[in-house]
Amino acid sequence: MTDESGGLDSGDRARIAQQFIDSIPHARALGMRVDDLGEGRATISMPWSEHLVGDPRTGIVHGGVVSALMDTCCGAAVMSHPSSPRSTATIDLRIDYMRGAAPGQRITARAECYHMTRSVAFLRAVALDEDGDNPVATAAGTFTAERQAR
């Protein structure tokens, strides 16, 4: 993603972001969809699926799936920051699980880059199922913000 986003509306930005997500094999494998993106914030969702289940007795998806969604969403939020980092990678990510995501429901992650330095981005994220009032998980992370080639 480049800094040419000046003349683009949110629909254009979301479409470009979806192309970016589709270029990531693992995000595509999980069926991720960019619902909103811009100004250091991202909303990405994915469908429930049988092969992502962590506990066959309940049909609840594995915690690792939620991690992958939150990590991708945080990375997208970093890339959409107005300071236009060239690329990003996770430094650390902490996830707290409040409850299992309801089987059959979409999982939506919302991430916010609440602080940015020259080389580090600070992120907060939340994961929800269709009961938007009771979070499935929350996350806090730091990501690299790589600038122009040195």
Place this chain on the structure above:
Amino acid sequence: MMDRNEPLDQIKTRRDSALRALATGVPYMTWLGIRFDRRGDELTAILPFDDKLIGNPALPAIHGGVTAAFLEVTAIIELSWSAMWEDLESGRIAPDAAVPDSLPRLPKTIGFTVDYLRSGLPRDAYARARVVRSGRRYASVHVEAWQDNRARLMAQATGHFLMPQP
């Protein structure tokens, strides 16, 4: 309690089938391709490289979420394995992949913190977990993942888990 003269093949069959039941009972683990190598009670998780694990196609590098999932899976299986070891060896339980109810319920993740130390190369990854503290209700587990060199970690994590209640 331990029978010194128990036939070796019986011991190996018991342990290997219990481990297989534990590892194949989780669809997501099968989808990622994770399997376990066992030496006595020591487990090593193996994540064979696959294109669908890529998070950065330009490098390419394994997706950070996959790394987190791999570490979490390894921690949960190690915790469950170490918690059931006594019951398994004494014959009180005999987990069988074909009978899901024969398996103990898995611990639930409360919190999981991953440190990313090196980007994941497009090749197999390995992980080993250590149960730091295991109580009746809560447990704490540390887990490390690497690729080519055991001493050059790709990532490490600490997790807290809620143990299944009898």
